[in-house]
Amino acid sequence: MELINSTKAFDGLQQQYRHSSRLLNCPMVFSVFLPQDKEGDTIRKYPVLYWLSGLTCTDENFSQKAGAQRLAAELGIILVVPDTSPRGDGVADDSAYDLGQGAGFYVNATQEPWRQHYRMYDYIVDELPQLIEMHFPTNNRRGIFGHSMGGHGALVIGMRNPQRYQSVSAFSPICNPIACPWGEKALGAYLGADAQSWENYDATVLIGRAVEHLPILVSQGDQDQFLGKQLKPHALQIAAEASGYPLKLEHHQGYDHSYYFIASFIEEHLRFHADFLLKIDA
Numbered sequence: 444m445e446l447i448n449s450t451k452a453f454d455g456l457q458q459q460y461r462h463s464s465r466l467l468n469c470p471m472v473f474s475v476f477l478p479q480d481k482e483g484d485t486i487r488k489y490p491v492l493y494w495l496s497g498l499t500c501t502d503e504n505f506s507q508k509a510g511a512q513r514l515a516a517e518l519g520i521i522l523v524v525p526d527t528s529p530r531g532d533g534v535a536d537d538s539a540y541d542l543g544q545g546a547g548f549y550v551n552a553t554q555e556p557w558r559q560h561y562r563m564y565d566y567i568v569d570e571l572p573q574l575i576e577m578h579f580p581t582n583n584r585r586g587i588f589g590h591s592m593g594g595h596g597a598l599v600i601g602m603r604n605p606q607r608y609q610s611v612s613a614f615s616p617i618c619n620p621i622a623c624p625w626g627e628k629a630l631g632a633y634l635g636a637d638a639q640s641w642e643n644y645d646a647t648v649l650i651g652r653a654v655e656h657l658p659i660l661v662s663q664g665d666q667d668q669f670l671g672k673q674l675k676p677h678a679l680q681i682a683a684e685a686s687g688y689p690l691k692l693e694h695h696q697g698y699d700h701s702y703y704f705i706a707s708f709i710e711e712h713l714r715f716h717a718d719f720l721l722k723i724d725a
């Protein structure tokens with residue numbers, strides 16, 4: 444693992460690393476915020492909150508725009524922000540912003556030309572946490588949250604792995620990708636024409652089938668330009684009500700799809716996760 448840069452922030456460190464990903468078959472960059480324990484206690488271990496970003500993002504959008512570091516430092520939570528896809532000249536790509544590099548959709552691709560590198564689901568669930576837990580002072584508690592495509596990733600990964608995560612949240616997630624243009628395009632390309640294979644990557648389908656109920660918070664702005672056509676939180680809500688899943692879905696008047704919305708409610712999301720990540724087991 445190679446340290447690319449390190450900057451002091453709120454007594455902690457905002458860092459960026461490059462590593463060679465075995466699963467994605469290419470070099471990957473991620474960002475991490477490390478709180479600094481005020482007593483200088485080097486053996487303190489922290490929970491990790493993984494942020495999954497949306498279409499066109501790298502690891503830097505969230506780190507630079509969300510304003511999460513001050514409260515993460517105060518609460519004592521490590522933030523980890525991966526890139527949104529494999530990258531590089533040898534990695535398949537598409538000229539559109541919603542497919543290929545920057546648009547990995549947190550799935551394991553089965554189709555050509557994607558399957559050699561596009562295994563973002565396994566990367567987020569397995570390879571990245573292994574790396575993080577080997578190199579940073581972590582305890583065994585993990586949360587996952589994200590925005591838009593990354594909100595979809597967080598919901599799907601959290602619900603499919605309730606034993607690995609304590610809490611899940613999402614800003615403006617793509618809630619029903621099997622039934623929206625972004626999702627149909629990406630899942631069709633990465634997984635092929637058999638739409639049944641898409642269902643494992645659809646939060647609305649998964650919430651209807653969930654047996655274990657991880658705490659989930661979803662925040663949605665009512666002036667979001669993608670709300671009706673791409674995001675469909677109403678479908679998630681209906682499926683949750685039908686299955687008895689205690690989903691906390693909040694609508695916020697006047698907010699759009701941007702990082703201004705995320706920055707406005709990041710404190711609520713961090714405190715939501717802190718309730719579960721910092722809880723002392725009885």
Ligand SMILES: N[C@@H](CCC(=O)N[C@@H](CSC=O)C(=O)NCC(=O)O)C(=O)O
Nearest residue numbers: 497498499500504540590591592593702
């Ligand atoms: N360029 C596209 C939309 C790109 C966009 O809005 N990306 C969002 C995530 S959308 C869902 O995954 C984003 O987070 N952008 C980065 C940022 O820093 O704002 C278009 O014009 O439609």
